[in-house]
Amino acid sequence: MAKQGQADRFHQGTMTDGWRWFGAHPAKKRGRDGWTFRVWAPHAEAVSVVGDFNDWEEGAAPLARKGEIWEGFLPDLPVYTSYKYAVRGADGQVRQKADPYGFHTETRPATASKLYDISGFKWTDGAFREKKAKHPVYTSPLNIYEVHLGSWKKRGNGDFIDYKDLAKDLAAYVKDMGYTAIELLPVTEHPLDDSWGYQCTGYFAPTSRFGTPKDFMWFVNHMHKNGILVLLDWVPSHFCKDAQGLYEFDGTYCYEYSDPNKREHAAWGTRVFDYGRPEVKSFLFSSARFWLEEYHIDGLRVDAVASMLYLDYDRQGGAWTPNQYGGHENLEAIEFLRELNTMAFQTDPSVLMIAEESTAWPLVTRPPDVGGLGFNLKWNMGWMNDMCHYLKLDPYFRQYNHKDITFSMMYAFSENFVLPISHDEVVHMKGSIVGKMPGDYDNQLRCLRGFYAYLLAHPGKKLLFMGAEIGQWHEWDSDGQLDWYLLDRPENQKLRKFFREINAFYKKTAALWEVDFDWAGFEWLVPDDNHNNVVVFLRRDKKGRDLMCAVNFSPNTYTNYRMGVPPYRRYVPVFNTDDPAYGGDGFGDSEAVMVEAVPSHGKECSAAIRIPAFGAVFLRGEGTFPRPRKKQQAKELEKT
Known part of the structure; x- marks a missing residue:
């Protein structure tokens, strides 16, 4: 029975x-x-x-x-x-x-x-998992280092490093650099290196390129012992057509749709799972739970969700089949995703279920019982596209594209967003992250520091692909390794020091992550200064403590940049991307900036700060501004 x-x-x-x-x-x-x-x-x-x-x-x-x-x-x-x-x-x-x-x-x-027996591995990550369960992601720092295991680092002869040695090197590096999590491009077994794991054949098998299943368990356990979350890219959206895989498994359409208008993603050369077939749902549900339960994975980033949701996704010439109501929504995939996320949270209430969803589909990170898809985080692809467009512009033309750095706040709290600068932004002739910046290499490094400070200050959790933190010259080569030789150069050593120290600043500063998904954690001070390419805003923690974040995307330095501010007594500088220790010139306020009874930007008092070219400064509000007498206020106004 x-x-x-x-x-x-x-x-x-x-x-x-x-x-x-x-x-x-x-x-x-x-x-x-x-x-x-x-x-x-x-x-x-x-x-x-x-x-x-x-x-x-x-x-x-x-x-x-x-x-x-x-x-x-x-x-x-x-x-x-x-x-x-x-x-x-x-x-x-x-x-x-x-x-x-x-x-x-x-x-x-x-x-x-x-043949392999996965039972019997001795996990020692109990304390880490208990701690994780007590700190919900919504009010915790989450700074993800995205990694492709095959090309992060290789042995001297060009061979892959095995899971255990990778774990030792990667855990030490990530911990030192101050990231809180790693996200691995798919480790599910796949036949073609060039697919980066996104066209897989083994939904229950970690790739043998780096060792055995228990070696990968050791990898995860070691990361956890070092306090690092492990997230996996997981691909229920399609599968490859390799003969040994799921493709037409018994000579018929088993795992894929039988409808030719649903069956293929022609541009990817792959087959689409039949989300209406119960046996296929059981297979995919089991795969997701398998990684969470047997490998203690902390979260799944679900790839290509948009391709699952829309029946007409990338289908040319009208070759798609509408749903029963005549629409283009894939009702079966919607129900599958809701059931998937419900199951995942039953397996691990603290799991991170992250959607790579590139459209404006509503309620992606809301529960199924209110009509949502049930994820708890979503990649903010709109922010990413806007920023990549903006960063590549000549600074002169940025004034005409100021919305690229402000529009995201129009929808920032409609979902629980992750801000991703991922592997997709550094391949296929897109260049490296630093290579997107204007000017010579020294100037590009300056721009990179300012941009990364903006990324950490913007509401939402964070993700950055490996290599940006060392100023990677070349775009990502999945067959090679990162440009580690750059660390022989003083300027790249200083850049890595910057990443290490600003990541540490992020982790210890609750205003940057404690209220990421609500207007209570954010306030514009200067959103509209397109002529100077400057934005200034406040981030706020649960106790109401403010951190002023001023970011300058222009090549000009500003010595007396005034903005209206809340009534603190002073603003104390706490971080400057132009610090000489990071390769900068040291331009910025070194002493506390006093708030004055000078109205500005609709506020009764204001402060004037120094902002470096292509840089960012963070200042902490302290004290209570003394209410001035009318005569004193008049004198202050005369000075301006």
Whole structure:
């Protein structure tokens, strides 16, 4: 009855732990140790297990049909045995398929699954997970370092570094640099390096490029022991058409839509999951829960959500099928995402479920019971596009594009946003982050410091792709490694020092993260100074303490920049991107700036500060402004 119950859940689309039942698992039968195998192939004529142990001979180790599921037991097979399923379709063709629920795989270019027992790893991250549960992301600092494991760093001979050595180096680096989390481009097994993991074949297998599944568990555990959250990019939006993968698994459309107007993403050369098929939902729910539960992953960034939501996404010439109401919304995908997020929060109430959603779809980060998709964070792609456009402009023309740095506040609190400067911004001839800035390299470094200060000060959580913190010259090369040699140069050493110290400042300054998703944490002081390319605003913590953030996107220095301010006694400088220790000239206020009884910008009092070219300064409001007598106020006005 238990097995029948499992099958029922699978066919109903409610199975969320499918990896425990499907795939290959150690077992004992009639006193012999071996492995049970179980696979879904609804239209197959026959399924057998093939591998090194039987010379890949179809039919030598047949599985028995139990409805749409095939299962069997094979004795005496050692761990790491390579295997596939030989699936004979109704057309008579035999397709050798990797195990959809396999835990381990051969290393590309080989494509078989490998027998592996994931049980027994000794986790030591309990204290970290308890602490995480007590600090909700909404009122905590979140500064994500996005990493592609294959190209962050390589061995001297160009080989990949394994999970354990990567964990040691990366944890030490990320901790030293002050990031609070890493986000990994997909580690799910994938055949082609150039896909960066976004076209995967192993939804339950960490790529073997860097080691075994337990090696990856060690990686996550080590990150947690160093206080670092681990987020994974996860791809339920499409899958590759490699022969060994999910593609036409039993000779029919199993995992993909049968409707040709839904089935393919032609531009990506991939197939689209059938979100209306219960068995496919069970597969994807199980994959998401698997990483959260078995690998202690802290969150999933769900890739290409927009492509799931719209039936006409990137479909040319009207080749798409409307929903039952005639609209272009994919109702099945919407329901899938809501159920996915509900399941994820039941698995781990502190999980981060992050949507890469590039449109204005409403309520992405609101609960399903109020019509939302149920994510708790969303990448702010509009802000990213505006900023990349602005940063590449000649400074003279920025005055005509001032909305690029202010428009985001029109919708900043409509969702719980992450501000992403990701891998997508440094590939395909887009150049590096520093390379987007105007002027020579020294000037570009100055611009990068000012921009990063603006990113940390803007409402929302933060994400930056690896390499920007060392002033990476070249755009990202997924086949190589970061330009670590730049750290032989004093100016790049100073840049890394800047990133280290401003990240530390961010973490200790509650005004920059405690109220990220509400107007209570933000106030414009100067939003409209397009002629000077300056914005000034306040960030505020829960106790109402203010941090003034002034950012200058022009090449001019401002020695007496006046703005209306709340009635503090003074503003004390607490961070300056132009500090000589970071490669700057030291321009900025070194002493407290006194507030004066001079009306400005609609406020009764004001302050005048110094702002460096292409730089940013942060000042903390202190004390209470003494209410001036009328005669004193008149004299102050005469001075101006």
